[in-house]
Amino acid sequence: MTQDSTSLSQPPVPHQPLTLAILGAGAWGSALAQLARYNGHTVNLWSRRFGNSLEESINAVDVLVSAISMRGVAVTAQQLQTLKLPEKIPIVTATKGLDPDSTRTPSQLWGNWFPQHPIVVLSGPNLSAEIEQGLPAATVVASENLEAAKIVQTVFASNRFRVYTSSDPMGTELGGTLKNVIAIAAGVCDGLQLGTNAKSALLTRALTEIIRIGTHLGGKTETFFGLSGLGDMLTTCNSALSRNYRVGYGLAEGKSLEQVLTELGSTAEGVNTTNVLIEIAHRERIPVPISWQVYQLLNHQITPQKAVEALMERDLKPEFYDR
Numbered sequence: 410m411t412q413d414s415t416s417l418s419q420p421p422v423p424h425q426p427l428t429l430a431i432l433g434a435g436a437w438g439s440a441l442a443q444l445a446r447y448n449g450h451t452v453n454l455w456s457r458r459f460g461n462s463l464e465e466s467i468n469a470v471d472v473l474v475s476a477i478s479m480r481g482v483a484v485t486a487q488q489l490q491t492l493k494l495p496e497k498i499p500i501v502t503a504t505k506g507l508d509p510d511s512t513r514t515p516s517q518l519w520g521n522w523f524p525q526h527p528i529v530v531l532s533g534p535n536l537s538a539e540i541e542q543g544l545p546a547a548t549v550v551a552s553e554n555l556e557a558a559k560i561v562q563t564v565f566a567s568n569r570f571r572v573y574t575s576s577d578p579m580g581t582e583l584g585g586t587l588k589n590v591i592a593i594a595a596g597v598c599d600g601l602q603l604g605t606n607a608k609s610a611l612l613t614r615a616l617t618e619i620i621r622i623g624t625h626l627g628g629k630t631e632t633f634f635g636l637s638g639l640g641d642m643l644t645t646c647n648s649a650l651s652r653n654y655r656v657g658y659g660l661a662e663g664k665s666l667e668q669v670l671t672e673l674g675s676t677a678e679g680v681n682t683t684n685v686l687i688e689i690a691h692r693e694r695i696p697v698p699i700s701w702q703v704y705q706l707l708n709h710q711i712t713p714q715k716a717v718e719a720l721m722e723r724d725l726k727p728e729f730y731d732r
């Protein structure tokens with residue numbers, strides 16, 4: 410077997426064991442901890458509910474990873490600001506959400522609070538349950554600081570987890586965040602048994618919608634065709650392991666949002682993300698027809714059937730506008 414020539418031109422990567430603080434001992438934080446430990450790294454997995462204090466958890470670490478759900482990011486970062494984070498260590502954000510107060514992404518928030526630290530976004534088609542089973546998966550680590558992204562790449566990369574770098578943190582983060590809204594729509598589509606044609610039409614038009622808003626907010630078009638965009642959309646919109654998909658599916662079955670969320674008992678970021686996305690879309694005057702129907706559905710303004718009708722009866726138009 411010939412060696413991949415591209416690997417010869419890559420710089421040597423540091424393989425020494427590092428110490429990581431992973432904030433958030435939920436499904437994703439625990440899976441990331443397992444991946445880092447698999448590579449021989451030491452992990453301080455911090456939970457607000459048990460174990461070591463935040464101060465103890467960040468002591469002398471080489472990398473900080475946040476796998477906290479959106480609603481906990483601001484409060485945890487505020488706590489961190491009162492503590493002594495080791496100088497200039499990379500901060501990795503793995504949250505897929507939008508801040509309801511500022512409408513900003515988690516990486517924008519971390520960058521604002523910790524300007525001396527390189528910020529790295531980690532996002533991809535990564536259902537934690539599959540990763541914890543040791544099934545193969547791939548992800549993207551994106552940063553304006555490519556050296557920091559490469560460090561994070563080597564921390565997590567293994568024969569079961571392939572990690573790509575990217576210089577587009579905004580596109581990488583928005584792909585993972587916005588697809589959660591579409592996963593709710595996909596769950597509705599499957600729950601109503603609308604068929605394969607409808608699902609393909611939904612996902613294809615949804616990608617156009619994600620690219621429209623994602624590029625407006627600073628992401629690069631090609632990133633949305635990559636693992637963190639199309640890749641994560643395919644995973645989340647086709648798996649009953651996805652909590653956002655299950656929200657849509659449950660709504661299509663006639664359950665109330667409250668009932669679905671209670672049964673889920675876990676984070677479905679797409680619910681908050683939809684509300685923030687619609688606020689951004691209205692403010693910036695960006696058409697987001699699919700997300701708008703999801704918004705109305707989540708806010709008890711429309712039934713799943715009416716949402717489908719509304720999408721099918723929109724004004725006729727070309728698929729692509731000539732530039």
Ligand SMILES: NC(=O)C1=CN([C@@H]2O[C@H](COP(=O)(O)OP(=O)(O)OC[C@H]3O[C@@H](n4cnc5c(N)ncnc54)[C@H](O)[C@@H]3O)[C@@H](O)[C@H]2O)C=CC1
Nearest residue numbers: 433434435436437438457477478481504505535536537676
């Ligand atoms: N589970 C998955 O497959 C994946 C999840 N993600 C993202 O990772 C983030 C976390 O998701 P999960 O771990 O699945 O959710 P989870 O519900 O299992 O865990 C949420 C974590 O956030 C912490 N948290 C929530 N509110 C907090 C607060 N006020 N203060 C401090 N900590 C708080 C919880 O204690 C818990 O550790 C979400 O943004 C999700 O979209 C990303 C990729 C995969």
Ligand SMILES: O=C(CO)COP(=O)(O)O
Nearest residue numbers: 533534535536651652653
């Ligand atoms: O982001 C995810 C997979 O990449 C997890 O999806 P859910 O949050 O919908 O479970």
